[in-house]
Amino acid sequence: MVKGATVKGTAVKEPAAKNGQVKEGPVKPARKDTGVLVKDMKVSRSMRVFRVVNLAFLLVVVFLTVYPFLNILAQSFSSEGFINAGQVNLFPLGFNTETYQLILADPVFWRNYGNTVLYTVVATAISMVLTTSFAYAIAKKELKGRSVFIGIAVFTMFFNGGLIPNYVLITSLGMRDTLWAVVLPNAISVFNLLIMKSFFENMPRELEEAAAIDGLTQYGVLFKVVLPLSKAIVATMVLFYAVANWNSWFQAFLYLDNPDLFPVTIYLRNMIAGVTTAGSAGGTAENVGQIAANIQSVTIVLTVIPILCVYPFVQKYFFSGVMLGSVKE
C-alpha cells in the first residue's frame, strides 16, 4: 500500500533518529529493536541470524576490498624468488627494499612524478576558473539565455564527439606533446558544474541583493560575497578535479610522445604493458615478468601514497559533494 512516490516529498531524516531508537549494544540481541512490538519478538531469532550473516558478509567485503592493496604492498617488499614461486599474498617474503631504492633513484620516475604534480595543479586551476564562472552565471535564474547555456553543457553528458574526432582536433590544434593536450580537453566536468550550480542556487539571495545595493558590481558580488561563503564547495570541487587529474592517463597516453612529459601514470602503464608482452612471450620471459611484478608493485605503492594521504579528506568531501548534488531543492 505504501507508494514510493509518497516518500519523496517528506522531510530529511537523520539516520541517528532510527539508530538512537534501535541502539542496544551489538552483543545483546535478546531484546529486539524497539522492543515494543510482538511481531518483532517473534522473528527475533531469524533477525539475530540475519545480523550475524550481514556482519560477516560486510567483513568479507572489507577484506576483499583491502586485500589487493595489501597484496601489492607485500609484493613490493618481497624478493622475486618468492613472488615467482607464487607464495606471496598478505605478507612480504624475503624482505627486500632494493627495488624501492632502484625506483627512487630513477630520474625518469621523479620527472614523471613532477609532471603529474604540474598537470594536476594547472588542470585543476583551469577547471576551477571555468567551472566556477559558468556555474555562477547559470545559477542566476533571471539570466536570459540561461536554459540554453545549461542545455549546451548537459547535452555533452549524453553525446560526445568520440575518440577519433577528438584526436584529430587536438592534433590539428598543434597541442600534441604539450601540456595543453592534457589539461584542456576535459577542463569542465558537467557533473561538477551541476553540483556547483545547485550550490549557488541555494545561496540566500538577500546577501547578494544587499551587496548589490551597497554598490558592488556582479563581479564584486562574486568575489567579495559569494566566493568567501563558498569555501566548502570550492574545496570539494578542487578535490574532485585534483583526484581526477592525478589519476588520469589516457589524454597523456594519446597525445604525449616525449617521455620527458609523461605523468607517472604513463610510467606505470608502460611497465604494465611491458609485463604483458614479456608474459605472452611465454617460457623464459616468465622470469622477466615476475621481476617486473615486484617493480610494478613498488611503483603502484609510490603512486598511491599521495592519494591515501588525502583520502580521509577526499572521502568526506566527495560524500558531501555527492549528497549536495543529489538533494533536490
Place this chain on the structure above:
Amino acid sequence: MAMRLEVPPEAVTADQPGSKEKPRNKPGGWKLAIKRDWRLYTLVLLPLAYFAIFRYLPMAGNVIAFRQFQPGGSIFGEKWVGLKYVTLFINDPSFWQAFQNTIILGVLTLLFCFPMPIIFALMLNELRSQKFKKFVQTVAYLPHFMSVVIIAGMILQNFSMTGTVNQIANTVFGTTVNFTQDAAWFRPMYISSEVWQTMGWGAILYLAALTRVDESLYEAARIDGANRWQQTWHVTLPAIRPTIITLLILNIGTFMAVGFEKILLIYNPLNYQTSDVISTYLYRVGLESSNFSYAAAIGMFESVIGLTLILSANAISKRLAGTSLW
C-alpha cells in the same frame, strides 16, 4: 570517458536542465539583458568557448565518417565518399565480434554491477553500529579513488600465474589457469574486478536516499505487523525506487562504452576474441592503423546507439515508473 566510473548524480539534480519550466519571460529583449547582465555574460564566454571547441567541434568532426580524411588536412576531411566507411564496417567480421563482446560485457555489467551497490547499501543500512558502518564505507570507497592504471596493474597481478587467484586455484583444485591470457576467462576477470571497483562507491547515492526515508513509514509498517524483511520490501525499496531507476537509466546510457580504458589496459591479442569491444577496436583501427574515417564511422555508430539507449530507457521509465532524467 571517465564518466561511467563516477556514477554521476547530476540526474537526480537534473530537473532544471531541459525541464518544461520556461525561463520567465522578462519584458525587454536581449539588449536589456546584456545591458543589465553583461558581467555575467563575460563569465560565460570562456566556458562556452571551451564547450564549442572541445565538445561540439569534435561532434561536427564526425562528418569524416562520410568523407575522406587526410592526416594533417582539414579536420572535416577532404571530399564526400558517402557510406563507404559504413558499408566497410558492416561487412567487417572483426567489428561484429567486437559488437557482440560489447553487448555481452554490457549485459553482464548491468546484471552484476548494477544490483550489487543496492544490496550493499541495504546491508549497510541494517547495521546498528554507526562506527562500523562508517568504517565499512570508508574502506569500500577506496577503489573508486584509484587510477584505472593502478586498478589494471592490480588485476593483472592478482590474476597472474603466480597471483593470489592462482594460489587459491592451486590449493583448492591443484591446477593453475592463465587467466590474463585465456579468452575464456576474460569476462569473469573483467566483471569480478568491475564489481570490486564499483560496489562501494556505487552505494553512495542509495545510502543518501536511505537517510531520507521517512521514519514514520517504518512505524506504520510495524504497527501493521510487518517484519524487517517486509519493511525492506514495502518501505525501503519503494522509497529508493526513483534513485534505482535514475541510476539504471544512466547505466544503460553508458552501456556501449563498457570500461574502455580498463579493457585497453588489461586485454591482449590472445583474448581479443572475448575482450575486444567496439571502443577498443576503433581505437586500434583508428589510432594504431590510422584509418581515421573508418574508425570515426564506427565511433559514430557507437555514440548513436548510446544516445538511443538512454533516450529510450528514459522514455520507458517515464511511462512505466513516472521517473525520468528530464
